[in-house]
Amino acid sequence: MTNPEAESFAELIADCADIPAALRTRGQDLPGQRAASPWEVDDATFAQVSNLEEFV
Structure with a gap:
């Protein structure tokens, strides 16, 4: 199955609104950022x- 590219922002927003809620809700929280x-x-x-510096 292929999806054609949206031709306007309105069409893109409508396409995103069609995504099932189960895929849009957050699951587990991501772990916190670690110190480098x-x-x-x-x-x-x-x-x-x-x-x-000889090559620059």
Whole structure:
């Protein structure tokens, strides 16, 4: 089954309104955002860009 593209915002809104309520309601809440790990640069990574200014 293929759905044609909506040609106007009104048609898009009408298409979205046709989505069953079971698919529009929230299920379980998503887990909270985790803190990012701190960045660490090892010697191998630093070596890849140590002479970068020569190429720029």
